[in-house]
Amino acid sequence: MVFSSPIFLFLFLPALLAAYFASPRPARNAVLLVASLLFYAWGEGPYTAVMLGSIAINYVFGRAISRAGGVARRRWTVAAVAANLALLGWFKYANLAAETWFPAAVAAGRWKPVHLPIGISFFTFQALSYVLDVAAGRARVERNPLRLGLYISLFPQLIAGPIVRWGEIASAIQRRRETLAATAAGIRRFTIGLAKKVLIANVLAEPADAAFGAASAGLEQSAAWWGLACYAGQIYFDFSGYSDMAIGLGRLFGFEFPENFRHPYAARSMTEFWRRWHITLSTWFRDYLYIPLGGNRGGPLRTARNLAIVFALCGLWHGAAWTFLVWGLWHGALLALERPWRGRRAPAWTAPFRHLYVLLAVGVGWVLFRSAELASALAYLRALIGMGPGVSGARELGLITPPAILALMVAAIASVPSRRPPTMGGRSPVPAMMGRWLSVPACVAVWVLCWVRLAAGTHNPFIYFRF
Amino acid sequence: MRVADAALWLAFASFLLAGWLPVRLGWAPDPAAAALREHRRLHECPAAPWGAGWTNWTREVELALHDRLAWRPQLIAAHHRALLAMGVSPRPDVFVGPDGTLFYDELRRRGYRPADGYGATFAFPEPQLRLIARVLEERRHWLETHGIEYRVVLIPDKQSVYPDRLPPELAVGAQPRSAAAQVVDALRRWTRVEALDLTPALRAARGLGELYYRYDTHWTPLGVAVGAAAITDWLRERWPHLPPLPTAWTWGEQVGPPYLDLARLLGLEAWYRETVPSVGIENWPPARVVRAGTGTDPIEFTTDHADRPSAWVLHDSFTGLLAHHLAPLFHRSRFQWHTRASFRPADILAWRPTVVMELFVERHANLWRGNVPEVAAASEQGAFDASDRRLVFVSSPPVAEEEGTRLDPLADGWLVQGGMQGATLRLAGLRLEPNADAILRIAWDSPTPIRVEISWRRAGRPIRLTASFDAGRSAWWVRLSAPHDDGPYRLRVTGSGSFTLFTPEARAVPRWEGSVAGEPTLPEVP
Incomplete structure (x- = not known):
């Protein structure tokens, strides 16, 4: 369920x-x-x-x-x-x-x-x-x-x-104690998660599945990039949506669960990415494995070894396949390579490049994560750099559709941390109150849209199996 | 603050209850009718197994709930209409053209890539063509040894006649020949089977008007008339004394396609209407119906022209109106669905036609399901998949045929249920949509013998079908084909027991509930 x-x-x-x-x-x-x-x-x-x-x-x-x-x-x-x-x-x-x-x-x-x-x-x-x-x-x-x-x-x-x-x-x-305010906040959080899952992740899943499904036969470069972008959106909004729903449900019953995601695609290093992605898992590994192994206290080589162990196990934790192991090692290697620059202040003008580096590194990781086996991951990576046979294009596979474009745009916007709205001055409760009232029609709209999507998912007529 | 939070709670509670409570309370339409339109059984909630089979049970419960979601058809329609407004098909096996024309892609059901699925780009692997040719040549040869001729007609898919209306992503530069053309070429190259591809005739007639429905796979009455003229000319090459199909046609309008198969696939049959040219052929005296075609039974015609050949025509859904155009050509003619009764030598010999004519629709020529089982079986086993690059199987999921359970009109059906004791039940004035094509099915669980009678008028002639059943469980079904019928349909059932009356056309039957005793007469449907 x-x-x-x-x-x-x-x-x-x-x-x-x-x-x-x-x-x-x-x-x-x-x-x-x-x-x-x-x-x-x-x-x-x-x-x-x-x-x-x-x-x-x-x-x-x-x-x-x-x-x-x-x-x-x-x-x-x-x-x-x-x-x-x-x-x-x-x-x-x-x-x-x-x-x-x-x-x-x-x-x-x-x-x-x-x-x-x-x-x-x-x-x-x-x-x-x-x-x-x-x-x-x-x-x-x-x-x-x-x-x-x-x-x-x-x-x-x-x-x-x-x-x-x-x-x-x-x-x-x-x-x-289950208060009205806390439980209402839980409903809002649950609704956000439901929208992420049903209205964004599920929509992006279709082109992502089609692209990765066609990878072995040969994808054109543009189709491969589009499929990867869709998958990156899908996995984040699917997983963080589920965490939002869990946190919201927890509040409904009076629990406060820890946050699990903090806009990971806004990170400017892989180290920062792991502070924002699946936070409860990364802190679990940090506290129960990385630190007991010695953490970063034993010099660069020992730190790199510890990172390799932790991320290899982190990869295998996600699934019992060699692709997950390689995915974990990829992330561990990147974190180890970033260690020498850790704590140094980078010039402001490098921010877009660092951001791009994170997106590319995470994207390569997602190819490993999503592919059923290493061979198909390599085929997908070859397509990304334009070295695949290029049999199927995005148009032919029907990857670039208005719903996918819309969902990806929303996903991109929602992946960026928003600044807090300016307060109306002093301790005026007006914005908060307005927000609470506005959340009612917003939530209703999301529920109706999700209901429509869920109902549509049950439609499977047998028009040509009549006789 | 508290009021806003309370309002949110109230809205949330309403949402959580809105999924199924309105159906339970009778506030939302009965989902059974919608499921009927999808031609499948409603999932029922079985008893809990408490052991093995638990996972299947929970899945069945979820599917049963899905089928009973409040306002499900409306929600599905809203979703699909929104997607169509964005130019996206809600289903992988239906394509939407830039002008809104819908196309069907049967191959997509089986997991092939979209571009492989429509006739204009489909390329048969040679082994498949050779097998098709061999099977049909064997038929021809067998018929020839019994003094019967054999002819094959290929009726093109909509996309082969209107390739310019396909979505741009399916437009290919170097367009290979259509599937129908490939089959006809193969027959000419490797066999002595006389074959006719109707594609050129239909393409040439595009200027006359719409030859295919926009929201249905089938051809319009105008397309049928064009096809009938081409077939008649082709037959006259062999039998010159046959009369040509008169060229004087009366033009009219037909509102609403006969079945809206593509719109039904999208759950939007209630939304789509279209007006297409309807033609009547003047001075073409109709052949007499000597046997009404119902269910699996063939329809038979006769004329007074004993010098003309007799024809056994195997066909599918494209042929309904075509039969009435072609039947006057022959002394005797018999039209039978080959998807239900494939090529049966014993039946053919018993009827002794002059010619056996098989009408294949192009999309079935891709798979030959049902009508040429040898080729269908080989296709099912993937025997041809590897020999052509365009038939590469990809892992994009095909339409899940295993989801749900197919509605079997012979075993299932509901909508109108009741019972009676020693009574005669009459249902008159059964109303079908113009040109509707519907099934009426009656099932009985009776302690006494049952007699069922249905009567109506077809082409001005009264038709009456009767059937008698022994006590026990039995079922009877009639295919009502309004394009040929004048109606009204009158149903009369005599007997005792409980009954179920089924039709996919929910609007056609008055709602009937409870038991009926004595001598009931149902009111005419307004």
């Missing part, structure tokens, strides 16, 4: 809101937990047991770590990390390992593919952060399994983030 589906919007969410706000406060966590499990079970069915298993073992490990001291505490922590990584490793990487090391068995059908439970990367990282924070004394252990279960399974951030640390919402799980 995704947030932009009719079943979520018109059935799950209204039913949950009604049940939640009709319930007495002490019962609201239970309502959310049941709803979150149902949300997960809707798509994953029996694999909900994997998530329940993760909740159970991390509850046990958390209690054991908090009770133990010294070496025993360390051993419990290692065991907890190993258990979580084993869970993630088996479900996410067993197929890749089998294809790599036992290709004959896979080809002969002797290997039964392992199902990848959706969101396992997210909830495993959340669970890991819990046990590691408890072990490090940064967070208190949770004795109530329902609360820990709610933390790991909370549906808004369950399948696509943001990755929330236990310390960030532990107090809200225990006690929170």
Whole structure:
């Protein structure tokens, strides 16, 4: 179940809101937990047991770590990390390992593919952060399994983030207050995310899919660039839209989730890009892997090694394929190369060039990220520099359509940070109040447009299968 | 501030409830009628499996909800109209020309690139052409051994007659021959099959008026008349004593295409109307209908001219009106859909025609689905895909045929449901749109034998069809083809039990609910 589906919007969410706000406060966590499990079970069915298993073992490990001291505490922590990584490793990487090391068995059908439970990367990282924070004394252990279960399974951030640390919402799980202003802000944020996903990302997905789909057969250079631009817009607005919806839904239920994106395409270095892109993941890797590895304290070579390790794992975290590994290494290499210039103030006139460098570097990365295999990524990169066979053009593939142009223009504008509107002076509440009132018709317009798009997605007539 | 936030909450709650509650409360139109127009079954919400099959079940529930979204047809129409206003087709298998003319691309359904899909640029791989030629030559040879002639007619797609109306991205500089021309050339080169490509005749007649509908794949009555004249001239080369098709035509206007297939594909059949020339051929005495063509049954004609040949014509949807123009040429003629009844030697021998004529529409010539199963099967297996660069398969998704479930008129149908005990049920004045082409289907679950009778007038002649069924579950369906009918249709059913009356033309049937007992007579439809 995704947030932009009719079943979520018109059935799950209204039913949950009604049940939640009709319930007495002490019962609201239970309502959310049941709803979150149902949300997960809707798509994953029996694999909900994997998530329940993760909740159970991390509850046990958390209690054991908090009770133990010294070496025993360390051993419990290692065991907890190993258990979580084993869970993630088996479900996410067993197929890749089998294809790599036992290709004959896979080809002969002797290997039964392992199902990848959706969101396992997210909830495993959340669970890991819990046990590691408890072990490090940064967070208190949770004795109530329902609360820990709610933390790991909370549906808004369950399948696509943001990755929330236990310390960030532990107090809200225990006690929170849903105010009219906060919940209305949640509705606005959810609506922004819905618009990003349905009205921009989904529109850009069509030309992006067509371009990447035709890459192996040969794309013309202009088609390749257009397809890449569409994909860059699609992935940002899809992912950040989902994070917006998650943050908005969190506010509806009284939670404050961390921000996950801050206009990443406005960055002027790859280092800055990673401070703006998937922030909760990059900070997770920074805090739980990069810094424990030594961070940048061991000299340039050691820093480069640490960056390579972190970004290789970051790439594999995104998917079990060699393209993701190369994507991660590409980003890690760029960050390592930028290290010597870090902290230096660049002349103002270089800003456009630095910005262009980031867009190109990220774009190359997206080719690796989007392509199904390295060969097709190379074919796409060749098309970008005009060295492909150039069989299919943008017009022939129908890539450049008015909706795609419109969506890309909106995406480009929305990718640039906007300055805060000038205040009307002093502490006048007029602009804020006007904004709140204006948000009502704006939100209604977005909902209607999204509803139209969703309904259109269900249209599939059988005119020529009549008889 | 609080009021603004409260207003936002109120609006949000209304939005969340607007998806399905209006349908439940009867405030929004019944989505069943819309699904009928899409010719598929509504997805039903099955019982939860609680185990294996869970994922399929949740998907079915979601699809059932999708089908019941409030104002779904209106929302789809709004979306598609907005895209069309921007010059973008909402579906990959329908192209929009710069002047708004719609074109159908059957190949796109199968994942081919757009430029491969229309007749003007499609290039057959030679193995495919050779297979087509071999199959048709085998037919010709078999018929010849039984003293029957064999002829093939290719009816071009709209895009082959009006390539200038295609979207610019499909315009190619060096335009290869049309698919129809390629097939006819192959038949001439490798076989003794007599073949006629109607493309030149139709292209030459473009100045007369619109030969094809803008929002439908089919030819207009004017296009049919031009095609009939060309076929008649061609047949007269072989049988010179056949009369020429009179050139005196009465001109009129036809409002609304017969079926609006392309508009239906876009969910916009209610929005599109067009006026096209309608021609009547003067001094062309109609052949007598001796067997009404309903369902899979062929339509048969006869004339008093015993010296003329008899013809068995296999055709598809392009042929409805053409049959009435061609039938007077023959002593006996029999027109049968070859998409439902392919080339059947035993039937042909039993009827003993002078000539068997197969009318192929160009877009079917690309795939030969149904009418030449040998070629269709090879195409389905991708036997020809690799031999021509323009047939490169790309991964852009084809129209998802597996989505949903095809509506099977013989097994499913609803719209009007009820029941009765030992009664006679009459439905008279069934109203169809001018030139509509509709299915009327009646299904019974009856403890007693059922008798169904439908009567109407076609070309001034009364027609009555009757059918009797034993007790139990049974179904009967009639194809109503208004271009040939005067109406009104009168339906009379005698028996007991529950029934379902189905038609894709929702406006054609009065809404009927509940049980009917005794001797009910439904009011005339105003």
